[in-house]
Amino acid sequence: MNETPLQKAHRVMAEKRANGEEIIRMTPLEKSKANPSSLRLAINAKCWECACEQRKEISTCHLNDCPLWNVRPYQRDEVDADE
Numbered sequence: 001m002n003e004t005p006l007q008k009a010h011r012v013m014a015e016k017r018a019n020g021e022e023i024i025r026m027t028p029l030e031k032s033k034a035n036p037s038s039l040r041l042a043i044n045a046k047c048w049e050c051a052c053e054q055r056k057e058i059s060t061c062h063l064n065d066c067p068l069w070n071v072r073p074y075q076r077d078e079v080d081a082d083e
Contacts, residue, residue: 027053028073044073 003011016023026034032045046068051057059074066072 043068043071047072 013023028041028044028048032038032041035041047058047061050066051061055074058072059076061069061072063069
């Protein structure tokens with residue numbers, strides 16, 4: 001079975017729900033603190049913090065002079081909204 005990482009994550013979460021396991025959701029800040037060596041998680045956490053914890057604010061960010069602007073998370077949300 002050739003699953004993409006997203007498909008695998010969906011399958012694992014479905015199995016946890018089926019088994020009645022508690023699903024713990026973490027904010028980008030919590031994820032970054034849990035794995036401090038991840039550059040991607042650090043970028044996500046910084047954008048989350050800068051945008052007052054609002055995903056929509058990150059995707060529509062207009063601060064293009066920010067050094068993280070080109071690599072900010074949720075950019076696909078902005079493209080989807082334009083269509």
